Amino acid sequence: MPADRHIFREGPAPLRGAVVLSLLAVVLLGVNYFTDWLDPVRAKALDLVAPLYHVTNIPERLRDWSQENFASREEILAENQTLRDQNLILQARVSTMTSVVAENTRLRQLLNVAELLEARVLIAELVGTPPDSETHRLILDKGQDQELFIGQPVLDSQGLVGQVVSVGDEYSEVLLISDRGHAVPVQNLRNGVRAIAEGTGDFQRIRLRDIPITMDVTVGDEIVTSGLGDRFPKGYPVGKVSYVSAVEGSPFLEVEIAPDSNLQTTRHMLLLFSGWETRVFGQVSTEEN
Amino acid sequence: MVLPERRPVPLALYLLLVLISCILYVTPLPGAGNIRIDAVALLVLYLNFYRPVSWPLTLGFCTGLLQDLVAFAPLGQHALGLVLICFFVPWMRDSLRMLSPLKQLPIIVGMLLSLKFLSSWVTALNLGILPSLEAFWAVILTAIFWPLIVGQFESAPKIRRATL
Numbered sequence: 219m220p221a222d223r224h225i226f227r228e229g230p231a232p233l234r235g236a237v238v239l240s241l242l243a244v245v246l247l248g249v250n251y252f253t254d255w256l257d258p259v260r261a262k263a264l265d266l267v268a269p270l271y272h273v274t275n276i277p278e279r280l281r282d283w284s285q286e287n288f289a290s291r292e293e294i295l296a297e298n299q300t301l302r303d304q305n306l307i308l309q310a311r312v313s314t315m316t317s318v319v320a321e322n323t324r325l326r327q328l329l330n331v332a333e334l335l336e337a338r339v340l341i342a343e344l345v346g347t348p349p350d351s352e353t354h355r356l357i358l359d360k361g362q363d364q365e366l367f368i369g370q371p372v373l374d375s376q377g378l379v380g381q382v383v384s385v386g387d388e389y390s391e392v393l394l395i396s397d398r399g400h401a402v403p404v405q406n407l408r409n410g411v412r413a414i415a416e417g418t419g420d421f422q423r424i425r426l427r428d429i430p431i432t433m434d435v436t437v438g439d440e441i442v443t444s445g446l447g448d449r450f451p452k453g454y455p456v457g458k459v460s461y462v463s464a465v466e467g468s469p470f471l472e473v474e475i476a477p478d479s480n481l482q483t484t485r486h487m488l489l490l491f492s493g494w495e496t497r498v499f500g501q502v503s504t505e506e507n
Numbered sequence: 508m509v510l511p512e513r514r515p516v517p518l519a520l521y522l523l524l525v526l527i528s529c530i531l532y533v534t535p536l537p538g539a540g541n542i543r544i545d546a547v548a549l550l551v552l553y554l555n556f557y558r559p560v561s562w563p564l565t566l567g568f569c570t571g572l573l574q575d576l577v578a579f580a581p582l583g584q585h586a587l588g589l590v591l592i593c594f595f596v597p598w599m600r601d602s603l604r605m606l607s608p609l610k611q612l613p614i615i616v617g618m619l620l621s622l623k624f625l626s627s628w629v630t631a632l633n634l635g636i637l638p639s640l641e642a643f644w645a646v647i648l649t650a651i652f653w654p655l656i657v658g659q660f661e662s663a664p665k666i667r668r669a670t671l
Contacts, residue, residue, distance in 0.1 A: 235564045236594035243568070243590060251633055256582055263576040270577060274534040325602030347544035348579045349533050351641035352630045355579060384579075391579060398636040419639055421540075482540070 257384070264386030268357055270428055271346025314475050338491040340364055342372075344484070345389060354417065354481070355396035356380070360489060361388045367448055369475055371490040377455035378402065378443060379477030379487055394481055395456065396421050404456050405444040418474075421481045424457055426473035433471065435462055441475050451490065509581035516558050524550055525570055529577045536648075542641050545649045547574045548622055551589050552615065555596040556604060557661055571600065582630045588622040608654035608661075615653045619646045 250256050289297075342358040360366055362385050370382040372392050380400065380404025384391035393400050394417065401416040404426070411434065414427045429435060439459040457475035465472050516524075531546035551567055560566055565647030578585070596618075603611055623646050627638035 232564075233594075236590060239564050239568045239590045240587055243571070243583035243587035247581055247587070247629060247633075250581040250583065259582070260576075260579070264579070267577050271533055272531055273530050346533060347535060347541065348577075349541070349577055350547075350580060350629065350630075350634060351541040351543075351639060351645055354541070357579075418635065459549070487614045505564075 227408055242458045261384055263385060264357070264389045264391060265361070268345055268359075268386070268389040271357055275481060339373075339488040340366075340491065342390075342487050342489050346489065351453065352419070353399070354380075354397035354421070355383075356392040356394065356420070356487075358382075358390050358487065358489075359388070361386045361390050363387055364489075365491075366390050370408055371450050371454070373454060373488045373490060374479045374484040374486070375488075376480060376484075377457065379479045379481065381449065382489070392487075393497055394421075395424060395477060395479075396481055402428075402450055402456065403444045403446040404441045406435060406459075407410065407440040407442050409437065410500075412446065413441075413473075415441065415475065422476060423460070424475045424477055426459075426471075426475060429471040429473050431469055433473055435459060435471060435473055437462055516554070516560075521554070521560075521566065524554075525573065529573065532574070533577060535631060539648075540641065542645045542648060544652060545619065545622075545645065547585070548589070548592070548619060549652060551592060552596065552618060552653075553656055553660075556600055556611075557657070559597065559600070563593040563597070564590055580626075581611060581633055582618055584626055585622075587629070588625045591625070592618060592622065608657035610654075611657070612650060614655060616646065616650045619650055 223488040234364060238495070246256075258402050342360040345357040345359050348357065348438050349356050350409045356379075358372075366382055368385060370384055372379045372381060378395055380392045380394040380397070382390050383393045395402055395415070397417040399417070403412065404415045405412045413429055413430075415424050416427055418425050426435070426441070437459050441456045441459065443450040443452055443456060445452045457477040459473060460476040461472070461474040463472045514541070528546035528550040532543060534543070536542060536544070543613060547570060551570055554560060555563060555567075567589040568586050571584075571589035572582060574580075574585040574589070575582050599614075603614060620643070623638070623642050629635055
């Protein structure tokens with residue numbers, strides 16, 4: 219093979235090439251920052267690179283598969299019994315909830331308040347987490363094919379997880395509530411005090427912003443979404459107050475909440491469809507799970 | 508002293524190595540949270556030190572763009588860092604290759620830190636957030652693999668012969 223056909227050779231690279239390519243990278247960053255022209259590229263890239271994340275899940279899937287297939291009869295019976303017990307407890311709770319819902323409906327009618335919309339959900343599975351320690355994001359295995367949309371709330375069995383920020387054909391990207399760039403309008407379930415909960419970059423802590431020092435907030439208070447801003451529906455659990463402190467000289471309290479959802483461990487999530495997106499995106503037909 | 512030219516690596520192999528390093532890059536480490544080994548940066552550093560390429564900047568830029576796509580980072584973030592790495596490494600390549608992999612380690616840590624600094628700077632401009640400590644743990648963890656890789660692929664006798 220002639221030397222000029224080798225792609226590898228010694229010697230420093232030319233300065234002009236380095237300057238041109240560095241400028242090109244800076245221009246791309248600028249375009250990304252100032253415009254949304256690259257959003258379609260990112261959405262397409264989501265579908266192209268998400269299979270890579272599937273590859274990283276192979277060891278975990280193999281472990282799950284072996285656990286499912288090689289579990290002993292005693293283990294399966296024990297698990298079955300646990301599920302029966304849980305089912306019994308949940309049925310009992312549902313039966314008490316029926317009367318609560320009925321009472322709630324009557325009260326709403328008395329107050330002439332519109333009925334809360336029944337939320338429709340779609341179950342999605344975690345594909346992977348992008349390797350960036352500065353942002354908290356997830357890749358889910360549902361996308362535009364399932365009518366997902368940007369801004370869609372994502373929950374797990376315990377509470378709010380985050381919202382969809384990018385949608386490909388078959389995959390979507392979710393920004394977690396613990397991400398430092400995320401904020402959600404919330405309220406204290408005990409006294410209705412409203413606030414903004416913003417991520418801290420720590421999966422275990424979310425900060426409540428601008429809570430006046432005179433406000434009644436105590437450790438253990440349940441924080442739920444307030445529904446303001448029309449992004450998240452009202453009443454979904456976000457977390458419990460874990461830390462309250464008055465900072466000397468500051469008119470605001472330092473309040474932190476521990477998220478209810480298992481942000482680091484959850485694998486199955488609920489994508490919430492409700493009435494508000496039909497106003498913006500037209501009629502949404504979703505498969506219910 | 509200029510070291511002799513190394514055996515060229517075919518482009519197909521380069522692409523395969525980039526693909527493997529991307530998979531390693533997105534693979535979560537058990538119990539390490541969001542800390543990942545930056546296998547792509549390690550690959551580019553290794554190739555620039557030991558298997559210099561004809562179009563280092565172009566390949567570095569394209570590899571960086573691919574890394575941006577894989578990491579769902581703003582396009583250009585990693586590309587900028589890898590272009591600069593590909594530009595600066597050749598200037599110090601010959602002198603550094605004479606050192607043992609362990610003695611190279613501080614320089615590798617410095618380069619990975621510079622990459623991380625650049626990347627964090629872009630993130631700070633984009634999202635208004637400063638880097639967390641996790642980012643620097645990722646650098647240390649990545650750098651640990653450098654002596655292992657160099658020791659595996661560049662055995663000591665070869666290095667000694669090359670320096671004669």
